[in-house]
Amino acid sequence: MRLPLLALLARGPAHGYELKQDLEQLLGAAYPPTNVGQIYVTLGRLEKSGLIEGEEIAQESRPNKKIYRLTDAGREALRAWFEETADEPRVRDEFFMKLALAPRTGLADQIALINKQRREYLNTMRNLSKLAATEDRDNRMSHLLIEGAMLHLQADLDWLERCQEELEDLQ
Numbered sequence: 697m698r699l700p701l702l703a704l705l706a707r708g709p710a711h712g713y714e715l716k717q718d719l720e721q722l723l724g725a726a727y728p729p730t731n732v733g734q735i736y737v738t739l740g741r742l743e744k745s746g747l748i749e750g751e752e753i754a755q756e757s758r759p760n761k762k763i764y765r766l767t768d769a770g771r772e773a774l775r776a777w778f779e780e781t782a783d784e785p786r787v788r789d790e791f792f793m794k795l796a797l798a799p800r801t802g803l804a805d806q807i808a809l810i811n812k813q814r815r816e817y818l819n820t821m822r823n824l825s826k827l828a829a830t831e832d833r834d835n836r837m838s839h840l841l842i843e844g845a846m847l848h849l850q851a852d853l854d855w856l857e858r859c860q861e862e863l864e865d866l867q
Contacts, residue, residue, distance in 0.1 A: 697730070697738045698747075702774045705748060705766040712736045712762070724831050724838025726824065726845065739764055747773055795859065810860045814853060821849050 704715050712735045719730055739762075742748045747770035750762045766774070791813055798804040828842045 697734060698742060699774065699777045701735065701738055701742065702747060702766060702770050702777075705764055706771065706774060709763045709765045711764065712739055715739075715764075721835075722837055723841060724835045726827055726831065726838055726842045742770070746770075806863050807860060810856050810863075814856050817849050817853050817856070821846060821853075824849070 700719060701715055704710065704718050710718070713732060716730050716732050716735050720727075739748065739750070743750050743764070747767060748764045749767055750764045752760045753763050754760050791809075794804065795806055795809055798806050798809060824842050824846050828839065828846075831838050831842065833839075
């Protein structure tokens with residue numbers, strides 16, 4: 697959450713709730729909603745680390761609000777983030793660990809695990825399809841997020857099929 701907040705502040709000062717709204721509008725309903733409390737905690741940490749600075753603004757008949765600005769150090773941290781590549785492909789996978797260890801425990805059947813995981817992925821795929829149909833057509837980022845998630849799910853489904861074929865050949 698740190699770096700996305702810095703990115704939103706790069707375009708100008710904002711308060712915490714405004715940042716929450718900007719993030720949700722940008723990413724749409726496909727991205728899990730952000731907890732406003734988490735945003736304020738993260739903003740406090742960013743301020744303590746010198747990546748942003750906050751200024752209390754008095755408001756008539758309302759509580760004061762704090763507006764945050766990106767510092768030069770924050771801009772450099774953001775620049776470094778954009779220079780980094782994304783995480784490596786998933787190699788440590790909890791499902792694969794279950795699949796690999798199931799025969800050693802005698803507590804779970806590998807094919808049953810695959811079928812259960814497949815149902816979960818298919819259910820998620822259906823939910824994403826419904827979400828894509830209801831999402832604002834003008835929100836390209838949200839549609840790209842949904843499309844990316846669906847492509848990853850399809851790859852995972854293909855991999856599950858491959859695992860099942862290999863394991864059935866061993867039996």
